[in-house]
Amino acid sequence: MVTGPSGPSLSESDAYLPLSGLQHVVFCERQAALIHIERVWQENLATVQGQIVHQRVDQPGRDHRRGLRVARAVPLVSHRLRVTGIADTVEFRKEPGGGETPCPVEFKRGPARPRLADQVQLCAQALCLEEQHARPVLQGALFYDASHRRVPIEFTTELRAATLQAAQRFHTLVAQKRVPRASPAPHCRACSLEPLCLPLLSAHPERTTAYIARLFADLGEDAIPKTTDSEDPEVRRAR
Numbered sequence: 001m002v003t004g005p006s007g008p009s010l011s012e013s014d015a016y017l018p019l020s021g022l023q024h025v026v027f028c029e030r031q032a033a034l035i036h037i038e039r040v041w042q043e044n045l046a047t048v049q050g051q052i053v054h055q056r057v058d059q060p061g062r063d064h065r066r067g068l069r070v071a072r073a074v075p076l077v078s079h080r081l082r083v084t085g086i087a088d089t090v091e092f093r094k095e096p097g098g099g100e101t102p103c104p105v106e107f108k109r110g111p112a113r114p115r116l117a118d119q120v121q122l123c124a125q126a127l128c129l130e131e132q133h134a135r136p137v138l139q140g141a142l143f144y145d146a147s148h149r150r151v152p153i154e155f156t157t158e159l160r161a162a163t164l165q166a167a168q169r170f171h172t173l174v175a176q177k178r179v180p181r182a183s184p185a186p187h188c189r190a191c192s193l194e195p196l197c198l199p200l201l202s203a204h205p206e207r208t209t210a211y212i213a214r215l216f217a218d219l220g221e222d223a224i225p226k227t228t229d230s231e232d233p234e235v236r237r238a239r
């Protein structure tokens, strides 16, 4: 049992999950399972560059610019999606009728290239802000450090549906504690877990088993480890 942000004890399948996992699920379910179930992590150049970009914006604080109130490292929660997280930056625009409308802005490394996984992550932040501020959040932005470009993202019905579906898939995956088989694809080249996932091998475990069997067959009897006198007789009998 674990404790959710709303206080009471929750069963594991009801637990709140990290919002960042939605991005992993959309990118690759196996990657999401390796990170959030197996707790596997591996840095590469891209992940380190991403951390440097976030170190600049992840310092909690607030600011005012061009008529906006800007908050950094904003805590987020959605009881509908059962996720928690932190938004890099949220801009609050004053509305003529009173109150403020939030607009999440997520920083990304590299040139402007708004992938669906990043848009789903941003949309999940918007859904959290809608719940927390009880007002519609219709637009956010992805800011790319290499091109210094800010790409506006509309939270359309389709993007909202994709985000809810990603949250559902993420909860199911974690509840089942199942790491899906790899589906090798071009995006594996950009995945920091590629050296641990071994997508070509893990996509076809039966081929790996057959290869190892052939290897021992080629090497002959001598290659198979011998039993020792100290070995349990039960184990010897079982061989």
Ligand code: SF4
Pocket (backbone or CB within 6 Å): 027, 028, 029, 030, 031, 034, 182, 183, 184, 185, 187, 188, 191, 192, 193, 194, 197, 198, 199
């Ligand atoms: S290497 Fe490919 S299959 Fe493996 S976790 Fe990464 S994206 Fe998924």
